Amino acid sequence: MGYTIAQKIIREHLVSGEMKVGEEISIKIDQTLTQDATGTMAYLEFETMGLDRVKTEKSVAYIDHNTLQSGFENADDHRYIQSVAAKHGIYFSRPGNGICHQVHLERFGKPGKTLIGSDSHTPTGGGIGMLAMGAGGLDVAVAMGGGAYYITMPKMYKVNLTGKLRPFVSAKDISLEILRILSVKGGVGAIIEWGGEGIKNLSVPERATITNMGTELGATTSIFPSDEVTKAFLEAEGRGEDYIPLQSDADAVYDRIIDINLDELKPLIACPHSPDNVVTVESLKGTKVDQVCIGSCTNSSLLDMLKVAALLKGKTIKPSVSLSISPGSRQVLTMLADCGALSDILASGARLLECACGPCIGMGFSPNSAGVSLRTFNRNFEGRSGTADAGVYLVSPETAVAAALTGEITCPTLLGEMPKVTMPEGFKVDDSAVLAPASLEIAKDLEVLRGPNIKPFPEARPQADNLTARLVLKVGDNITTDHIMPAGAKILPYRSNIPHLSQFCFGVCDKTFPERAKALGQSIVVGGSNYGQGSSREHAALVPMYLGVRVVIAKSFARIHAANLINAGIMPLTFANPDDYDKLNEGDSLNLSDVFVGMDKGKITLKNTDTGEEFILDCSFTDRQKAILKAGGLLQYTKEN
Ligand code: MIC
Ligand code: SF4
Numbered sequence: 001m002g003y004t005i006a007q008k009i010i011r012e013h014l015v016s017g018e019m020k021v022g023e024e025i026s027i028k029i030d031q032t033l034t035q036d037a038t039g040t041m042a043y044l045e046f047e048t049m050g051l052d053r054v055k056t057e058k059s060v061a062y063i064d065h066n067t068l069q070s071g072f073e074n075a076d077d078h079r080y081i082q083s084v085a086a087k088h089g090i091y092f093s094r095p096g097n098g099i100c101h102q103v104h105l106e107r108f109g110k111p112g113k114t115l116i117g118s119d120s121h122t123p124t125g126g127g128i129g130m131l132a133m134g135a136g137g138l139d140v141a142v143a144m145g146g147g148a149y150y151i152t153m154p155k156m157y158k159v160n161l162t163g164k165l166r167p168f169v170s171a172k173d174i175s176l177e178i179l180r181i182l183s184v185k186g187g188v189g190a191i192i193e194w195g196g197e198g199i200k201n202l203s204v205p206e207r208a209t210i211t212n213m214g215t216e217l218g219a220t221t222s223i224f225p226s227d228e229v230t231k232a233f234l235e236a237e238g239r240g241e242d243y244i245p246l247q248s249d250a251d252a253v254y255d256r257i258i259d260i261n262l263d264e265l266k267p268l269i270a271c272p273h274s275p276d277n278v279v280t281v282e283s284l285k286g287t288k289v290d291q292v293c294i295g296s297c298t299n300s301s302l303l304d305m306l307k308v309a310a311l312l313k314g315k316t317i318k319p320s321v322s323l324s325i326s327p328g329s330r331q332v333l334t335m336l337a338d339c340g341a342l343s344d345i346l347a348s349g350a351r352l353l354e355c356a357c358g359p360c361i362g363m364g365f366s367p368n369s370a371g372v373s374l375r376t377f378n379r380n381f382e383g384r385s386g387t388a389d390a391g392v393y394l395v396s397p398e399t400a401v402a403a404a405l406t407g408e409i410t411c412p413t414l415l416g417e418m419p420k421v422t423m424p425e426g427f428k429v430d431d432s433a434v435l436a437p438a439s440l441e442i443a444k445d446l447e448v449l450r451g452p453n454i455k456p457f458p459e460a461r462p463q464a465d466n467l468t469a470r471l472v473l474k475v476g477d478n479i480t481t482d483h484i485m486p487a488g489a490k491i492l493p494y495r496s497n498i499p500h501l502s503q504f505c506f507g508v509c510d511k512t513f514p515e516r517a518k519a520l521g522q523s524i525v526v527g528g529s530n531y532g533q534g535s536s537r538e539h540a541a542l543v544p545m546y547l548g549v550r551v552v553i554a555k556s557f558a559r560i561h562a563a564n565l566i567n568a569g570i571m572p573l574t575f576a577n578p579d580d581y582d583k584l585n586e587g588d589s590l591n592l593s594d595v596f597v598g599m600d601k602g603k604i605t606l607k608n609t610d611t612g613e614e615f616i617l618d619c620s621f622t623d624r625q626k627a628i629l630k631a632g633g634l635l636q637y638t639k640e641n
Contacts (some may be wrong), residue, residue: 001251025153033060037361039081041425045137053148054089056144059089060104062092064355066363067357073080073493078496080450087448088437092121096354099296099297102300105124107239111130118144121378126208126224128223130186132211136564151559160198163198163264168413169412176270180351184478185556186364192217194223195283205230206303209596216275216378219552225245225247227245236426242563269284269399271392275378281410282411288372291365291372294397296361297360302331306341307419309344313344315348318405324365335428360377363489364489373391379395379480386489415611452496452575455496458499459636463629465594467591472513473513473517473526478530479528486504486508505547518548525544526552526553530558555574555581566628571595579613593607594607599626
């Protein structure tokens with residue numbers, strides 16, 4: 001039996017376990033990346049391991065999320081990350097150099113290598129044939145220290161593309177189509193390989209749009225073959241030597257095969273508040289639009305920006321619309337400026353933002369009250385834009401421009417003829433904003449610069465064999481980490497200050513949660529299916545842990561969040577019978593008994609001590625995970641081992 005692309009990379013990196021679906025495996029990690037919103041915590045964790053240098057082939061620290069400096073906090077964190085990177089052998093991408101995933105694709109990604117990043121959109125690297133996965137900061141810290149990365153061996157899905165995209169239909173529409181087909185939980189436990197003759201017309205940045213948004217499917221990662229297109233991209237980046245060909249074997253076996261005919265694809269749009277709420281753009285035509293944002297790690301490549309510039313050229317956006325453009329990297333911005341396309345964008349009335357995440361994470365540019373915002377981004381979760389009652393829609397750059405020009409949702413095919421956009425043969429390479437780490441000799445004496453906003457890491461409690469606690473909060477299906485630990489310009493600066501962050505925990509669901517949880521001392525949260533989808537932020541586990549949450553019981557969990565909960569010493573358990581979800585209520589007093597024996601058996605008994613009713617909860621912890629939970633989290637476990 002042949003191998004899929006992902007299986008080949010896993011096979012080459014396997015450290016422990018058997019490559020059988022559902023089994024725990026661990027793999028060697030070649031590269032890591034961090035961004036600043038999760039990075040400060042990841043490097044604090046790395047420091048506690050007491051190692052001098054990272055042990056990876058390449059580790060890069062990016063500053064791209066917390067770039068609004070409305071107080072000392074973000075600037076202090078940037079300085080901390082810069083100094084810790086120099087000391088420990090990590091490359092540092094300066095603020096303004098671009099969004100981690102875009103820059104990593106341009107400058108560092110290599111086909112056939114493994115990459116984990118403390119950001120859920122790390123699978124962007126799959127566009128270049130890497131096995132790239134999002135992870136919690138602590139897992140990234142362990143990988144930097146040379147430790148293996150543990151995952152459950154995923155199923156393999158294949159998406160076959162046939163035909164060719166028509167004008168005004170682009171890679172983003174392919175992402176939205178697969179979300180329409182599979183939903184935000186459809187990729188859980190799977191790696192999605194893209195293939196078929198339709199991929200030969202997709203450039204690396206277009207492939208990266210697709211692997212980027214595979215995160216919204218809940219997939220472990222997504223991957224394209226490394227082929228002539230990949231080779232041409234690497235050569236254009238002056239990195240031809242990084243190319244290796246990589247494809248699946250003809251007799252590779254997939255758990256599911258999905259076909260998409262590109263000839264038939266139409267411009268699509270995801271409606272509030274979920275990326276899988278997908279309809280055709282046509283069906284919403286005429287909806288008034290207040291704001292349009294073009295950028296983010298999904299759609300900020302040079303190709304995207306050149307298309308946008310060509311469509312805006314000589315035209316003026318509607319006065320009722322505010323349009324922002326954030327190029328994905330300094331390379332993209334410089335090349336736009338050099339060829340004059342930037343002037344076309346500015347002349348249309350657009351506002352140019354920094355090469356950073358910006359509005360995608362609510363770091364500025366929040367929409368007006370009840371505003372309708374069309375964004376080329378990947379997430380439209382409630383409240384994420386920074387305006388609680390805004391309605392965010394996800395679209396392609398083409399559809400975004402059509403809305404900016406007409407002031408309403410408009411099918412881009414109505415814009416006339418699609419201007420021909422050609423990519424330059426070579427990219428302008430300038431790595432001067434990536435600072436190499438100090439040599440070992442110099443690093444010894446370097447001081448790590450810490451600001452007053454960095455507060456000590458909260459200590460997790462070891463899981464007990466018997467636990468009685470109240471059900472503090474019950475939430476529904478598809479709860480995102482943006483619900484659990486909101487981001488945005490006002491909260492993000494406190495990512496290294498868990499006590500301060502804790503005031504905002506579950507703010508989108510119930511503003512009284514932090515106070516109630518704290519008063520209880522220890523508590524249990526109940527959720528529906530796909531609990532913890534979305535971002536990789538370990539803060540969505542660390543903050544509940546700080547507030548005393550000991551156990552989360554849900555119908556099912558998203559992969560990275562379940563790992564983050566265990567790393568934080570919180571036990572994720574699932575209902576053996578999903579209908580039992582309906583029988584639990586906020587305020588119930590719940591008892592978990594014989595937890596340690598239950599962990600071994602995979603079944604733990606939960607008793608409602610008010611009513612006497614009993615429920616069976618499932619778990620499938622590996623020996624390592626049991627040990628982590630008993631130790632009180634991964635940090636403690638790592639120290640002890
Ligand atoms: C996101 O898109 O939600 C983020 C912000 O990039 C997160 C990371 C974070 O919360 O810092 C992610 O995707 O992991
Ligand atoms: Fe940044 Fe948005 Fe991409 Fe997250 S999804 S890395 S916030 S651009």
